[in-house]
Amino acid sequence: MATRYAALLRGINVSGHRKVPMAELRTVLAGLGLGDVQTYLQSGNAVFSSGSDDGEDVEDGEEALRVRLERAVEKHFGFPVDCVVREGTYLRAIADACPFPAAELEGKQLHVTFFSERVGPERFAALDQAAFLPEEFRIGDRALYLYAPEGLGRSKLAEALGRPALTKGIIGTTRNWNTVVKLVELTRD
Structure with missing residues (x-):
């Protein structure tokens, strides 16, 4: 079973600068082999599924996904974007x-x-x-x-x-x- 993640992109779509249309972001994420990709608002929030329940360390999973996502976004849009990737269980713990x-x-x-x-x-x-x-x-x-x-x-x-x-x-x-x-x-x- 895949794990659900959220990617939080920093500093995009602010005052018309560093434009990252959400439809294109979904395409970029899907191109990385990520599943069930959704975006929320225009401020750089994306959720997706990745991996399987194979005992992989969550920290390594988040970091590896962050690096892949940052590289893909820069390649596609032509400018670097910092990202933070967090597993859904982490987000729930933060809310709680x-x-x-x-x-x-x-x-x-x-x-x-x-x-x-x-x-x-x-x-x-x-x-x-x-x-x-x-x-x-x-x-x-x-x-x-x-x-x-x-x-x-x-x-x-x-x-x-x-x-x-x-x-x-x-x-x-x-x-x-x-x-x-x-x-x-x-x-x-």
Whole structure:
């Protein structure tokens, strides 16, 4: 039985730049031999099936798929795009571990940044969280949860978290809570 994954492409289809039409992305993914390919919204969310239940390590599977996908996207569209690939069970665990009351919030108030690797609290230790209240963040498993009551576009904390000094050496891509919930749904086996 194949495993369901989500691919989160970073920084595409923003203000008319780095255009990646979702129909073409589906074709690229299918061309890699991935099955049951679907996309969600225009912001670079794709889900697909790959592999079999052969005991393959999930981390290796995610990384191998990320590399294949990044190469294929660059070859097809002519520019590099960073991707984060995560298994559906991981996405469910991220949703279940949310430290904020997701059911009580609007989707635009809660966001998850998915990182290419684990990050520890020391990466963000210099950031004075109290200075940004009522905005807050918590670190999860290769993810950061952000509560921004006025939305991401007005969030001073999101801006601070995105500073190059804090994100150096890692890939991060952010999705609002509605998108996270939809990706969980789309990756269910």
